Amino acid sequence: MEKRESGRLMLESEIPAFVDAVIEAGCDICAIGHDAYVLGDLEEMDAAADKFDRINEVFGDRDFLLPKIVAYLRSLGRYLEPGPSPGHWSDNKKAH
Structure with a gap:
């Protein structure tokens, strides 16, 4: 899936949205x-390709917010630690 640049930078306050x-x-x-x-597995991303075009248009470039997005996802308990299986x-307990 190709990321299209809208020229817009996503705001930190838009991470939850x-x-x-x-x-x-x-x-x-x-x-x-x-x-x-990761946004999801390949099948999910393929099925949502049109929606991702719209998401990219609405939110714009977010690469510079990577650490903040990761921290937000971890706060929700939506994280995996690297390693085997x-x-x-x-399966995570509560968000921390």
Whole structure:
């Protein structure tokens, strides 16, 4: 999936709305460790390709917010630690 630049920079205050939009698009967004996040698996992302075009238009460039997005996802408990067979983020206890 190609990310289209809208020329707009996403605001830090828009992170919760961005995460909600990705979830509503049908993708299981989660942080991986403390340095990355994934929007979902390939099937989810393919099915939501048109919705992602709209999400990219609405929110714009967010690459510079990577650490903040990861921190927000971790605060929701939507994270996996790298390693063998990490399971699913929903296996986490509570958000911290």
